[in-house]
Amino acid sequence: MDIDDWREEIDRIDLELLELLNRRSRCAIEIGYIKHRMGLPIYSPSRETEILENVTRNNRGPLENDAVRRLFERIIDESRRAERLVVESLKENSSDSSDAAEGN
Amino acid sequence: MIVVMQQRATEEEISQVIEKLLKLGFDPYRSTGASLSIIAGVGNCFVDVREIEMMAGVRKVIRVSTPYKLASREIHPTDTTFAIGNGEFKIGAGYFSVFAGPAAIESEVELEALCDLVKNFGTGVLRSRATLQLEDGRIVGLGKDSWKLLRKYADRFQLYAASEVNYPEELSQAAEYLDVIEISASHNHEFLRQIGMLGKPTLLVRAPETTIEQTLISAEQILSAGNDRVIICDRAVRTVQGGSTIDIDSILKLKKISHLPLALDASAAANRKDRVAAYAAAALVAGVDVLLIELYSESGTGEAARALAAEDFAVLITQLKGIAKILGRQNICM
Structure with a gap:
């Protein structure tokens, strides 16, 4: 395989990764809804540690564990943000509807 | 804002900083390096950096954006x-x-x-x-x-x-x-x-x-x-x-x-x-x-x-x- 073949392979993998990351993000959003319903905080440090341990334990390389950790830290940061946006929009909606109720 | 943690900062101390940044309205982005961790707070929020600097495990806090946006050329480049x-x-x-x-x-x-x-x-x-x-x-x-x-x-x-x-x-x-x-x-x-x-x-x-x-x-x-x-x-x-x-x-x-x-x-x-x-x-x-x-x-x-x-x-x-x-x-x- 020449350099163009490898680059095509990378492009294919990127699209798979993108699909997987979005699937993962949808899970985080669902969790955001549940957390909001149950009044749980968005940030759960023990769960984040668990995720990092899970991926580094199962890492078979060639990525080093530190590299895997840094990559997943970024994924976790974005999931946390996705959850926060869900919870915030739900809070805004609920305050809007209570404002409307007061107006009536 | 960028928070640089001390070399020996514990996982708990790092978590407390992330929690604080979230509370202040930032999205925290954590990066664990070979010897120390860095947490970037992304968001347009006003904060007294001393509040973060005083937290356990924090080495220093670097403010990236200015706390005087309206007075600065960041949003108003030409002379008034x-x-x-x-x-x-x-x-x-x-x-x-x-x-x-x-x-x-x-x-x-x-x-x-x-x-x-x-x-x-x-x-x-x-x-x-x-x-x-x-x-x-x-x-x-x-x-x-x-x-x-x-x-x-x-x-x-x-x-x-x-x-x-x-x-x-x-x-x-x-x-x-x-x-x-x-x-x-x-x-x-x-x-x-x-x-x-x-x-x-x-x-x-x-x-x-x-x-x-x-x-x-x-x-x-x-x-x-x-x-x-x-x-x-x-x-x-x-x-x-x-x-x-x-x-x-x-x-x-x-x-x-x-x-x-x-x-x-x-x-x-x-x-x-x-x-x-x-x-x-x-x-x-x-x-x-x-x-x-x-x-x-x-x-x-x-x-x-x-x-x-x-x-x-x-x-x-x-x-x-x-x-x-x-x-x-x-x-x-x-």
Whole structure:
């Protein structure tokens, strides 16, 4: 395989990764809804540690564990943000509807 | 904002910082390095960095964006120019003006004599402080009562009136009599916001010992109240030898960071009349848009050692006009 073949392979993998990351993000959003319903905080440090341990334990390389950790830290940061946006929009909606109720 | 954790920071300490950043409205982005962890807080939030710096396990906090967005060139890259009064008298880019008058008003006779001088040399703005503490400790000036006199003579001589406000309860009177409000940047933020709500051109005076950043944060309070006509006025800084001097570097820095017009209170900075001309000329070359100069008349009890007599003022104004012309300040508002 020449350099163009490898680059095509990378492009294919990127699209798979993108699909997987979005699937993962949808899970985080669902969790955001549940957390909001149950009044749980968005940030759960023990769960984040668990995720990092899970991926580094199962890492078979060639990525080093530190590299895997840094990559997943970024994924976790974005999931946390996705959850926060869900919870915030739900809070805004609920305050809007209570404002409307007061107006009536 | 970037939070750098100490090498031996525990997982719990890192979690506490992430939690704090979330609470403040940031999205935290964590990066674990070989020896230390870094957490970037992304978001447009105001925060006192000391709150984070004091947390366990934190080595240092680096602020990336400024806490004075409205005053900075980040969102307003070009110089601000605005008008005083009916719109003909401009302050800012391309313009240069002098605010002159007695350091503090003590009598109507004195004011009348000085108005003649201000009018003859076309400086446009009649300025006086409410009170002034003399070298011998005496406090002179009629306080807020001097505003009525300023207004009366400003109208008679077709000048604009500028004076300082020190107390919140004086605000409505100040708005009635003055065209330009002078205020110390050391006042609390609530008072500064109230000044901003007056909507009058405001001369914000940097207090001694305060940093450029603190002065810009004070300007931010006035701007955030909806008043964008703010001039930042520099004064003297202390020297190592115990004297005072003007800080040319801070004028250059302020010009670079902020789009607001700059002024120098040349008389207060020099504190003796034989230095006023040199300070004024140096500041003009450095880029100030407005100079504040105190005048002295025989009938006043102000400081003859600090305020300029008529002849000296005449010479200085001629020199300043010449320098302004060389600098390409074609629209000299004097």
